[in-house]
Each structure stands twice: as structure tokens, then as C-alpha cells.
Amino acid sequence: MFALRRSLLSAGRIARPQVARFSSASVLLQHKAVKTAEKLSEVTGPESLIGTSAAPGTVPTDLEQETGLARLELLGKMDGIDIFDLGPVIRPQHSVKGTPDDPIWVPTYDSSRIVGCSGTPHGSHEVQWFHAGVEKVGRCDECGAVYRAYELGADEEAPHH
Numbered sequence: 224m225f226a227l228r229r230s231l232l233s234a235g236r237i238a239r240p241q242v243a244r245f246s247s248a249s250v251l252l253q254h255k256a257v258k259t260a261e262k263l264s265e266v267t268g269p270e271s272l273i274g275t276s277a278a279p280g281t282v283p284t285d286l287e288q289e290t291g292l293a294r295l296e297l298l299g300k301m302d303g304i305d306i307f308d309l310g311p312v313i314r315p316q317h318s319v320k321g322t323p324d325d326p327i328w329v330p331t332y333d334s335s336r337i338v339g340c341s342g343t344p345h346g347s348h349e350v351q352w353f354h355a356g357v358e359k360v361g362r363c364d365e366c367g368a369v370y371r372a373y374e375l376g377a378d379e380e381a382p383h384h
């Protein structure tokens with residue numbers, strides 16, 4: 224009894240791909256569990272960034288054929304959001320250069336980023352490259368300016384003075 228039931232169940236499982244083979248590509252897409260994002264708010268992960276398909280005989284639009292990061296950028300632009308644009312560099316409030324208490328804030332999507340300092344005003348010394356972290360500030364060897372990173376994220380906002 225159990226064996227019969229199991230064989231019927233597994234037969235049903237095997238039958239499914241055979242049915243799918245006769246379906247058109249668009250039907251297959253509709254059967255996918257992950258929905259293609261057509262708005263930025265619908266992006267759930269890399270799988271949601273596949274394109275839809277163009278109707279036969281038409282030239283596909285960017286919205287129909289773009290995938291991956293290009294699609295993510297396109298969806299952002301449709302919503303007026305430049306997703307690769309980092310937040311602003313926030314100048315120190317009370318000093319010309321950044322200090323440990325009043326640093327130059329630089330945005331990052333990570334816990335630190337590389338900063339190139341050319342002094343104040345810009346270009347007053349050779350560019351010095353160093354890390355500025357969220358936890359650990361970075362200091363320019365040339366002019367002593369202090370930089371600190373602030374993390375960009377869905378719910379994070381730029382630091383307020």
C-alpha cells in the first residue's frame with residue numbers, strides 16, 4: 224500500500240518536467256517562484272533581476288531584457304534613485320580640517336573605505352591614500368585631516384551634527 228502510494232507520488236514528480244518541456248518559455252517563466260522585479264520596491268535578490276521577455280516580432284526594451292546590476296540601476300532610475308550614488312561627504316562643523324571629534328564624514332556601504340586627501344583647500348598637497356573606518360578614523364599623514372566613514376544602508380541616515 225505504502226509502496227504503491229510512494230511510486231504514484233514519485234511518478235507524479237517525474238511527470239512534471241515532461242509537461243514543462245512542452246510549454247513555451249513564457250509559461251515556464253510564469254511558473255518560477257521568484258517574480259521578476261519591475262519596480263525597485265519589488266527587488267528581492269539577484270533572482271528577481273532577470274528580465275521578462277519581449278513579444279515575438281518586437282525589439283525588446285531595456286525593461287524587458289536587462290538583467291542583474293544593469294536592471295537594478297534601470298529600476299532605480301525609473302524611480303528617480305541613483306543607486307550607485309554614494310551619500311554626501313559631510314564637512315566638519317567647527318574646523319577647516321577634520322579632527323577626531325569633528326571629522327570629515329565619508330559615506331561607505333562597508334565598514335571602511337579608502338579616502339584620497341589632497342589637503343585644504345583641494346590640491347594643496349600630494350594626494351595621500353588611506354582607510355577611513357566607521358569605528359576607526361583615518362588621518363592624513365600630510366595635513367593631519369581626520370576622516371571617518373558612516374555606513375549607508377536601508378535605514379541608516381547621514382550623521383547629524
Ligand SMILES: [Zn+2]
Pocket residue numbers: 340341342343348351363364365366367368
Ligand atoms: Zn591631507
